Amino acid sequence: MIDFLVNLLAIIVIGIVQISFLPTWPAPVGGLNLILSLVIFLTASNYYKKGLWWAFGGGLFLDLFAIKLFGLSVISLLLTAVLINFLFKNFFTNYSFYSLTVLGVIGTMSYNLMILFFSFLFELLKSDDFWEFSLAGYIHNLWWQVILNLIIMYIVFFIFHLIGKNFRTNFLTSS
Amino acid sequence: MNSVRNPLKLSFVLLAVVVLLIFLHYFNIISPVENLFIRIFSPVQNVVYSLGIKINGFYNPSDVKGDLTELNSELEQKVFDLTIENSQLKTLLFEKQELNQQLDFVATAGFEAVIAKVIGKNSQSEYQTLILNKGSRDGVKIGLSVIAGNGVIIGKVVEVGESSCQVLSINDNQSSLAATIQNQAMTKGVVSGDKGLSLKMDLIPQNEEIANGDVVVTSGLEPNIPRGLVIGTVEQVVNEPNDFFQQAFLRSAINSDDLVIVSILKNIYND
Numbered sequence: 001m002i003d004f005l006v007n008l009l010a011i012i013v014i015g016i017v018q019i020s021f022l023p024t025w026p027a028p029v030g031g032l033n034l035i036l037s038l039v040i041f042l043t044a045s046n047y048y049k050k051g052l053w054w055a056f057g058g059g060l061f062l063d064l065f066a067i068k069l070f071g072l073s074v075i076s077l078l079l080t081a082v083l084i085n086f087l088f089k090n091f092f093t094n095y096s097f098y099s100l101t102v103l104g105v106i107g108t109m110s111y112n113l114m115i116l117f118f119s120f121l122f123e124l125l126k127s128d129d130f131w132e133f134s135l136a137g138y139i140h141n142l143w144w145q146v147i148l149n150l151i152i153m154y155i156v157f158f159i160f161h162l163i164g165k166n167f168r169t170n171f172l173t174s175s
Numbered sequence: 176m177n178s179v180r181n182p183l184k185l186s187f188v189l190l191a192v193v194v195l196l197i198f199l200h201y202f203n204i205i206s207p208v209e210n211l212f213i214r215i216f217s218p219v220q221n222v223v224y225s226l227g228i229k230i231n232g233f234y235n236p237s238d239v240k241g242d243l244t245e246l247n248s249e250l251e252q253k254v255f256d257l258t259i260e261n262s263q264l265k266t267l268l269f270e271k272q273e274l275n276q277q278l279d280f281v282a283t284a285g286f287e288a289v290i291a292k293v294i295g296k297n298s299q300s301e302y303q304t305l306i307l308n309k310g311s312r313d314g315v316k317i318g319l320s321v322i323a324g325n326g327v328i329i330g331k332v333v334e335v336g337e338s339s340c341q342v343l344s345i346n347d348n349q350s351s352l353a354a355t356i357q358n359q360a361m362t363k364g365v366v367s368g369d370k371g372l373s374l375k376m377d378l379i380p381q382n383e384e385i386a387n388g389d390v391v392v393t394s395g396l397e398p399n400i401p402r403g404l405v406i407g408t409v410e411q412v413v414n415e416p417n418d419f420f421q422q423a424f425l426r427s428a429i430n431s432d433d434l435v436i437v438s439i440l441k442n443i444y445n446d
Contacts, residue, residue, distance in 0.1 A: 016216065020227065020294060023227075056189045056192075067304045071200070078186065
């Protein structure tokens with residue numbers, strides 16, 4: 001019960017920071033997606049169930065304040081968690097810094113592409129204004145979000161590495 | 176094997192719950208719960224948002240450079256502390272001035288308005304929207320115009336909850352406003368957002384003379400948008416001889432990133 005309440009409070013706090021604090025900063029810092037970073041990190045750290053609950057709770061919180069397409073964030077986060085877990089279980093199983101990096105890049109890009117895809121489907125059914133969005137601007141923002149999310153994951157990774165035994169840093173060595 | 180299956184089962188269960196919630200949302204069945212959560216979080220969001228603007232506006236790395244002796248270090252620290260205090264007082268003064276300015280404008284123009292605080296911005300980056308802490312129970316409806324400062328329009332209400340609403344910024348690609356350039360001919364056109372960064376005015380007849388610096392205001396041709404609200408000033412005119420219309424790029428009259436207090440104009444009837 002305590003674990004549930006602590007996680008719920010953490011989701012709310014991080015959600016508020018993402019919606020009300022980060023957007024006050026100029027790009028690219030304002031585009032950092034804390035909830036996505038933590039969902040990817042938890043899933044890639046073998047805390048898949050916790051990652052799913054974070055995707056569910058965090059995504060619902062983001063959708064509460066989204067302008068359109070209620071459910072877009074939560075579905076994209078859940079599918080990203082499923083994808084990351086699949087890759088983690090089958091390809092990147094050594095809990096290393098490198099596997100976290102690759103999963104972080106894949107997770108951030110797949111989340112954003114899912115958002116774009118579902119938005120496209122919605123706009124296709126609804127109106128013809130979709131194609132006015134800037135591809136160059138989108139790619140620029142996506143690139144920065146990948147970098148910033150990886151930084152957040154690295155910080156959490158090193159904290160976990162210091163206090164737990166789950167990870168190895170696994171930088172390249174000659175041995 | 177069970178422990179492998181359980182997370183998979185959980186994934187499907189959560190996706191099914193999300194689909195159900197989406198269904199309930201679009202039929203407004205869970206809107207009381209959503210509004211309750213928004214009402215609970217709004218005060219905290221307002222504080223966090225204001226704090227973010229204060230920190231962002233205050234931080235300037237160039238203030239702390241240089242080699243300092245011990246006395247200079249102490250004096251620098253004192254100046255730093257006083258600057259923080261001054262900044263906090265200025266922010267409060269700015270908010271009060273903003274509020275007074277908007278109240279004066281609304282009273283002079285004879286509008287009915289709801290004062291609202293900005294509590295966040297939309298997290299889906301392709302839309303430039305602000306989240307405000309007033310909603311349907313305050314008389315807010317979709318389509319109402321939102322102003323800041325001394326009658327500068329910043330956007331239109333596009334979504335309304337019971338205690339919050341979302342405002343589409345005039346910089347957004349999907350925004351469009353019927354506008355008038357305050358030149359001799361009072362040229363009419365349409366102002367739309369340009370990739371969330373600036374404004375452009377289209378459908379300006381080729382024979383109209385417009386110049387850099389001309390002020391552009393709302394024309395009052397749309398419902399709920401009064402005439403005379405300032406949109407911006409002409410910064411660049413694009414005039415190709417073979418085109419039917421000219422195009423003007425505008426500089427917005429206000430920086431929407433610094434907004435904390437805005438006014439939602441209600442019950443507008445254009446003659």
